[in-house]
Amino acid sequence: GQNIDQPTEMTATEGAIVQINCTYQTSGFNGLFWYQQHAGEAPTFLSYNVLDGLEEKGRFSSFLSRSKGYSYLLLKELQMKDSASYLCAVRDSNYQLIWGAGTKLIIKP
């Protein structure tokens, strides 16, 4: 079967750096997405990786290793507004998105 694994919850301190990991086992691979979802709101697109390596976008970076079935989202200079769930999703060989359950990130002052 297809599977996306992420930690259920993480806690970090304002101003610090946090890395959220995602491992996947899917039928084929056609890209990996990270979305941010604040409580009670819809997911918003953060990043897309299809080739190995690091994609940097401001305070957020996303890394992909296709051979290891692994990605991480790196958040720097954490702000209180970064408290949210972070969803990892992989597009499989049928171009369907397989979603993880999300990682709830709690930022403490």
Add this chain to the structure above:
Amino acid sequence: EAEVAQSPRYKITEKSQAVAFWCDPISGHATLYWYRQILGQGPELLVQFQDESVVDDSQLPKDRFSAERLKGVDSTLKIQPAELGDSAMYLCASSLGETGGAETQYFGPGTRLLVL
């Protein structure tokens, strides 16, 4: 900035009643998705449209759920009759519908359904 529109934002209904949700995708987006999301879980795809055609409805409980996108633009998702277990967030998303490339999905604000 173009956005996906959804209505209503909140809906409270009694079990066995009918409910309907509406979605208007970003202009020019050929692909439209309806998802259901239960608290603490990732979105679950219910149905995917390419223009007016259903591409995937394998996870849609067809005995009570129906979806249509008659003119290939906006879409309606209906539940009849609603059951207690249908309480969830219903999300609509759209994407360009082009093969290759990122084909990023953009989400509307969602409809939070509570069935009593």
